[in-house]
Amino acid sequence: xxxxxxxxxxxxxxxxxxxxxxxxxxxxxxxxxxxxxxxxxxxxxxxxxxxxxxxxxxxxxxxxxxxxxxxxxxxxxxxxxxxxxxxxxxxxxxxxxxxxxxxxxxxxxxxxxxxxxxxxxxxxxxxxxxxxxxxxxxxxxxxxxxxxxxxxxxxxxxxxxxxxxxxxxxxxxxxxxxxxxxxxxxxxxxxxxxxxxxxxxxxxxxxxxxxxxxxxxxxxxxxxxxxxxxxxxxxxxxxxxxxxxxxxxxxxxxxxxxxxxxxxxxxxxxxxxxxxxxxxxxxxxxxxxxxxxxxxxxxxxxxxxxxxxxxxxxxxxxxxxxxxxxxxxxxxxxxxxxxxxxxxxxxxxxxxxxxxxxxxx
Numbered sequence: 001x002x003x004x005x006x007x008x009x010x011x012x013x014x015x016x017x018x019x020x021x022x023x024x025x026x027x028x029x030x031x032x033x034x035x036x037x038x039x040x041x042x043x044x045x046x047x048x049x050x051x052x053x054x055x056x057x058x059x060x061x062x063x064x065x066x067x068x069x070x071x072x073x074x075x076x077x078x079x080x081x082x083x084x085x086x087x088x089x090x091x092x093x094x095x096x097x098x099x100x101x102x103x104x105x106x107x108x109x110x111x112x113x114x115x116x117x118x119x120x121x122x123x124x125x126x127x128x129x130x131x132x133x134x135x136x137x138x139x140x141x142x143x144x145x146x147x148x149x150x151x152x153x154x155x156x157x158x159x160x161x162x163x164x165x166x167x168x169x170x171x172x173x174x175x176x177x178x179x180x181x182x183x184x185x186x187x188x189x190x191x192x193x194x195x196x197x198x199x200x201x202x203x204x205x206x207x208x209x210x211x212x213x214x215x216x217x218x219x220x221x222x223x224x225x226x227x228x229x230x231x232x233x234x235x236x237x238x239x240x241x242x243x244x245x246x247x248x249x250x251x252x253x254x255x256x257x258x259x260x261x262x263x264x265x266x267x268x269x270x271x272x273x274x275x276x277x278x279x280x281x282x283x284x285x286x287x288x289x290x291x292x293x294x295x296x297x298x299x300x301x302x303x304x305x306x307x308x309x310x311x312x313x314x315x316x317x318x319x320x321x322x323x324x325x326x327x328x329x330x331x332x333x334x335x336x337x338x339x340x341x342x343x344x345x346x347x348x349x350x351x352x353x354x355x356x357x358x359x360x361x
Contacts, residue, residue, distance in 0.1 A: 003299045005329060008286060018281040021149075024140050026068060026273040028153075035059050039264035046260045051091055052135075053263040070135040071263040073220075074099055075254055076114055079129035085255045092259065099133055099217070103210055105184035115217055117205045119180035119190055128207065130254055132266055134216040134273075141214035146276035147189060148176040150209055152216070153271040156223060163269050168193055168222060170206045179211075186212035193222065223250040223269075281360055288326055288355040296321055296349055320348045326357055 035042040035058070042059035052072035058065040074096030075082055085092060097112050104113040104121075113121060115128035134152075136145070150172045155163035175189030191207040207218040253262050296319045297303070303310060303321070311320045322344040328337040339357045347353060 004295070005333060006288075006290075006294065012287045012289065014285045014287070016283045016285060018283065019146075020279040020281060021146055021276040022142070022279075024275055024277055028271045030057055030068075031055055031270045031273075032267045038268065044267075050088065050259055051095060052133075053260050055267070066139055067137040068140060069137060070133075071266065072099075072133045072135075073254060073259055073262045073266075074131050074133060076100075076127070076129040078114065078127065081130065081251050081255050084251075087256055087258055092254070095133075095259070096129075096131065099131075099215070103183060103185055103188075103213060103215060103217070115208055117190075117219070119182070119188065119208070121182055126205075128217060128219045130220040130251075131207070132218040132220060132262075134218070136214040136216075138214070140277060141275075142277040142279045144186070144211045144278045144280075145209065145214060146176075146278050147179055147187070147211060148172060148174060149274075149276040150175075150189075150191075150216075151275065152273045154222065155269045155271055164271055167271060170218070170222065172209050175209070183210060185210055191216070191218070220250045220254065283361075284359045286328060286357040286359070288357060290347065290353045290355070292349050292352050295323065295347055298323075318349050320346065322346055326355055328357065328359075 030043070032038055033041060042061070043056040043065065045054040045056065045060045047054075052070045054060070054070050055068045056065040057068050060067075072095055073092060075085060075092045076096050077093055082089075082093065100114055101112045104115060107113055115131060117126040117128055152170045154168045154170065155165070156168050157163050157165040170191050170193040172189040172191055179187050179189045181187055188208050188210040190205055191209055192204055193206040205219070206222050207216065209216050248256065253265055257265075297309075298321045308315070309319055324341050324344045326339040326341070327335055328339070330336055337357075337359060339355075341355070345353060345355075
């Protein structure tokens with residue numbers, strides 16, 4: 001136990017933040033058919049409540065399975081197709097309101113703020129009234145998705161069996177320099193897409209990506225071929241959105257198909273998803289400065305023999321000590337943390353030592 005203590009000065013303590021990133025690739029084969037016959041793969045879990053669908057990297061009943069993401073769809077009451085929904089209308093509307101209320105928040109009147117296409121809520125503008133939601137598991141996203149690293153490739157083509165003739169690539173390009181902060185859950189970026197040959201028009205804004213929440217909000221208009229930027233399926237469908245048992249437009253799927261069916265149809269068109277996750281590592285660095293006249297003696301009883309320092313052969317020799325441990329104490333001398341050195345360090349009145357101790361949390 002220490003009997004001599006030295007107080008840290010302000011310049012002796014420095015706090016730092018380090019961001020660690022991992023590349024996360026999710027291939028379409030895992031999402032749409034590696035484990036079993038599509039759409040009922042063993043790694044796809046549907047629930048009795050029918051509100052969303054979970055995707056795993058392995059059959060979900062296995063102890064080795066890891067949850068990848070959840071899928072669902074939602075329709076705003078302001079959508080042109082809201083009144084036309086014949087299947088799970090309440091659930092689709094409630095899902096939209098739940099996601100929008102959680103991610104965007106509420107206005108001063110207590111109304112849910114709808115997803116804004118460009119993130120400029122105060123200016124009004126186009127809204128995303130019909131959306132496909134991808135909610136990534138914490139295991140993958142960690143503390144957040146790295147801005148500017150997200151990409152999802154979709155196959156928008158017909159026929160149903162070969163949808164990947166043209167690839168629609170959706171990214172959050174340049175989001176590290178241009179993102180929004182007016183969300184209830186942190187930062188979010190605008191997703192944009194490069195349009196393949198199946199599209200007659202051009203869609204510049206494809207949705208939103210909430211980095212800390214790990215949620216992708218895709219406008220259903222990415223499956224509209226000739227609408228030149230339309231953000232509401234009610235404004236005109238031209239690209240078929242086939243389901244395993246029927247052929248329909250995206251608005252037809254949202255109005256006449258259960259949520260799990262919409263999720264199945266969307267999964268069939270995923271080629272791959274990739275992004276870098278982020279782990280935030282906070283550190284406090286303590287610089288333990290030992291002057292030449294400090295800590296040259298040990299408080300260990302074995303340091304003395306017959307009142308003489310064991311390491312001294314001649315009485316007039318300078319004191320010498322070897323230390324292997326640094327203890328960090330509170331103001332009332334309670335031990336809080338211990339740092340071990342890789343090897344003993346020699347200390348005598350002829351040298352000074354600075355030991356750098358880092359606490360990560």
